[in-house]
Amino acid sequence: MRKTEPRLQRKLLAWLLGPLLVLLVLDTAAAYWVSQRFANLAYDRALHEIAREIVLHVHQQDGQPRLQLSDAAADILLMDAQDRLFYRVDAADGTLLGGDATIRKAASPGTDPRFYEDEFHGEPVRMIAARMPIGETAGGPLVTVQVAETLNKRSRLAFEMVANVVLPQLLLIVMATLVVWFGVSRGLEPLQRLRRAVAGRSHLDLSPIDTHDVPGEVRPLVDEVNELMARLGKTFDFQNRFVADAAHQLKTPVSGLKAQIELALRENDPERVRHSLAQLYISADRLSRLVRQLLSLARNEPGALDTVQLQPLDLHAFALEVSMDWVPHAIKRNIDLGFEGVEHPLTIAADQDRLRELINNLIDNAIRYSQEGGRVTVRTSREADGQCKLAISDDGRSIPVEERARIFERFHRLLGTQEDGSGLGLAIVSEIATLHGARISLEEDIDGVGNTFSVFFQPSEDERATVSGLKAAV
Template sequence: MRMEASGHNSPHPNPLPRAGEEANESLTRGPNRIDEEEDILSLRHHLVNWLFTPLYLLLLFSTVTGYIAALKLSNQPYDLVLTERARLIASRFDLIPEDITPGHTDLLPDAVGHLTFTLFDANATPLLGNATLPRPRPLDLAAEGPRLRSTSVGGEKVRLLTLRFHTTRRTPGSAYVLVMAEPVKDRLFLGRSILGNIVIPQFIFILIAGFAVWIGLKRGFEPLEKLRRAVSQRRGDDLSPLDEAMAPGEVRPLIHEVNALIERLKAMMEQQKRFVANAAHQLRTPFAGLRAQAELARREEVPPAVRTALEGICEGAGRCSRLVTQLLTLARNEPEARHEEAMIDLDLNRIAQETAMDWAPEAVRKDIDLGFEGAGMELPLHGYEGALRDLIGNLLDNAIRYTPRGGRVTLRTGPGPWLRVEDDGPGILPEEREKVFDRFYRVAGSGQPGSGLGLAIVHEVAQRHRARIVVESGEGGRGTAFLVNFGR
């Protein structure tokens, strides 16, 4: 076994992780980007839809009623003027000579412009006028006072007025009917401009309301968004309750229930872990007994077939023993375990060196060059000695196990303190580097026996010491390096 007292000539003068490396190599699980954002958005869209559909319907309704009201309003002044003009013409009728001829226009007040009229006698016979307008209807002939209606004359939309009046000078008492028409173009123009004055402010009002609602919703959803971030940034094994105070009132009952669920889940998981630990504890003695008995039997003279079977039993019992030991070690280092071991001030350099010595025989058996490059000084650490030996032991076990014969494994320590186990074996693919710490997870195709619990133990022990683990490639991109940084 290679031994070096100082780490100065180490090929990695500073194996501590640089800030940028952490992202995919650190054990710390990154935020779990499920598209919760989309769900929140859809809820938001839901609300917006429910608010704005009625609002737009209201706008449509008020536009239609506004249009009708605007037309009505714009008719009133025009009708008034039209009636006044008709009365004026009627009043002038007495002034014109008896021998009137059709087409006589003296009746027209100045600037009557676009107005057309026809004068009828009581029998609806046209007497004079500047256009031929429809004869008055019997109803118009009978009515006292002016009558107004909208119709079209010669293809043009007009407002038609009929006014029955009596003369005093000519045949006293006889009635005449004046029919006047005015194109509705001007009225429509006024109506539309009134409508514009109603609709445009309403539209602006809805735009502002929409903007206000959108901002309000965004602000309203902020606490939920914060909660989502808090959940997504959690570590996979963090089962602490969610902060109810962070949630808006409506969501608080839900968070409360989720917390209750987490609590039940935690209890269940603890129960399960306790069960596994108890089972492992119960299995330890029988497996040890089985192994001892099989070893004894193997020493006896037995037929070859029985020997092969005995060897199988020995091997199987050995594996079972190891598995049970690993299970117990894992249970011992879980946060829920009642820790029997006390935290003490210790020297990480010494523990690392001693553990490396323990593994030297195994390295020799596999023809592996196991080296220890210590810091050359005491590395004080407040921690659990047994657990740290388990951590280093499992890293060395893996390095020796997975590195082919003739390979190189090096354990280094440094101030901080940190320790690093590096080999030039097959390496671990970047996408597997996080998963290998899961319980019972094994990379397929290594061809080596194992339980998949070694790195889970390493993880738990590191957690207990608040240490951070970084998995990277070894020297020159070959092999694997596990860096455990106790200084964080």
Template sequence: MSASAGLSLRRQLLLWLLVPQLVLWAGGGLLAYRFAMAYVEKSIDQSLTQSVRALARQVKPIGSGLLIDFPKAAQDVLEQDPKDRLSYMVSSPPGKFVLGNQNLPQPDAPTPTAGTPVLYRGLVEGQQQRIVSLDLDYGDDTSPQTLRVQVGKSLTDQRRVASELVADMLAPLLALGVLLSLLVYGGIRRGLAPLTRLTSQLEGRAVNEREPIGATQAPSEVHALVQAINGLLEEVTHHVHQEKRFLDDAAHQLRTPLAGLISQVELAQQAAKDPVLVDRLAKVHTGAQRSAHLVHQLLTLARTENQAHREPLDLAALAREVAREWTPRALAAGMDLGYEGTPSLMLRADALQLREALSNLIDNALRYTPRGSAITLRVQRTDKGATLAVEDNGPGLSPDDLAHVFQRFWRGSQQPGGCGLGLAIVREIARRHGGDAVVQALAPKGLRVELHLSDLA
């Protein structure tokens, strides 16, 4: 699946629900910070306005001059915070330094109204400050003069207070957000529980199990999905039954005439005296047997692709039983057929299909292994299940041929009788049991075919 399709439905829902929540939380924090800054700045403005009026009262005009008297109380106002002292400046006319800090910037307003404080921001020694400026008129009508008193305060405290306010506001919101996220996750998990149960039902089913799925307590949306799946299962069951009926009919219609043809040819061979006729009848007999074998293999392959009825069985006992059944033919071919391995190994499997797989492997070994060879069946327990193997000490196959042995209708030898489907059937049966089939060459010669099976009982 792609990146978007690779996310589960649960994760997609979590993303769609929690990411907007995170964005809103961050946006709310930014707005809260701006509001806190505005409120703190308003408080600073009020404090600065009071301070500048208090300082302005300490400047007393005397005729055309000024008497500046800063008592201890005024100094306490200016130095109330040693870490963040107020900056002040007295100038007359405005901008012409008289007392205080010379580096306070002047207000942007060209002509501030006398008696009205003007608030603005400015840089003082590289730091942002909030500054208030108050102009006062003094002198007489013949010589009017203006006095400007300025007081500035750093915005460091403003930012610190605003940050503390925002932190105090967002910390509980974050805790509520985490709690909400847990509730959302629990709600999503509970809401998707019917789909999880449906998935478990489908995964736990055998390949040939096509009974309708029950979902009586599921939501309506899941009910619709279950109904669709049940409809599909019903349709598949119908088609499988049709195919099985066709296979049974085909088996009967093909095997019966072929068996009759083989019997008639054998009778004709017994009665024939002409060598030419005997030779032709032998070719017909070989072709009829090969056709019968091909029909059997094709029907077996089709059936293995449709169903596998897994039931508890002893794999070792099954292998010994099949070996006994093929022993007479092995003896007739001058070969040693035997069993080695664990005395008992229980697993869940289709006995008929495993018997067919073993029969194909033994038949191949008997066909393509010379007289005097040994054929051995082995059953062993592995970490992942069981291994069922048939090995011989015949000529084996070349590395190039090993890559093609499981292909349908591929034959490694031109000897009569084979049809190139035996090993393809073996692999299909192994895969129907949750495993696979592999083939490997033995040293110094020989061949080993293994079926890896799982689902131990």
């Protein structure tokens, strides 16, 4: 069975009207107790007078008390339109003088009248029990008189009093319920408009929700939703851009693969087929590299879902380790791959996998675009302002000054270059540098031949303390 969803309107009405209903119940109980007490006070006086009248009919005869109350006088004395009355009179020694013998004797009645609740013939009654003197003198013999009365008029009076108190309050609560319901409905109308505005939106509409006329209590929630939608919008933009980039870049190599496959299928000469398969392998390798670069670019975009874990890392040792991995490739291209660095650690906060990708792309570009027999040098150093520098130099064709601002754009390639490439390597480097809060620059090599890509990292807290200590020592 599906659980009923919580509704704010119901909760507000419950919290506002619930206490009123509880107070009504408590007030009704209190009013009933007060009305019962008042009714007893009112009718107990009459019951006391009846007891006194009965005692007036007790006289001394031969030294013994005798009740001289005729049936006609008893009927008149005990006559009541709403209730029935019963009495019993006992002498001081417990002898029954008159009345109904089935009435239970009161336990040790005093000279002051005692009122209490009891049962008579299975019906609740109000009783009075008292010891009263016979005759006019206070010092005469005492008799015990008991009078019982049913509770009809007492209950009716108490009910009327409760009704007179509770009915106006009940009417007031009904009116308050209507007013509160109307007020809550009007107060929640901005939320209903907000709900309708959101429900009427397209799933592609991620624009901010209008906060006009939004209650102050709900505005923080709406602001958070707007921020979430802004983040989702950026994520969707990244995804759309990735899809567009992938579609644009993959179309040409896929078409080339299909053309080479068709050519191989038409060939009968085993040597020509073997040549086509070799070309297919080269094209597939290029396609694989392009896919890896596209995925890397998507992963390293600012705001991407993949989080960056920055940990302390020695830039000098790490750059040397990555550079050593490229030695076989450099030897294959007859490239002199060298490394120069400082003697002490250069600690930065970095994501190890992404930093490896940054260095790999820079070394790959340097080897790829250097002439055969050329040189590539990787350097690490500390700048005067404390920044940690990673520089990679090559002796390839110098990039013109007017092109240097655009080489970090996606799919931008220099005209006249003969090397295969997608124009994504430096874009990936730029994105990774941005994720690390680093700055990347390009200038001519020191000897005026080739290019030098430099990445400047902010030192870690420990590195700053080391630099400060070195400066103090100097």
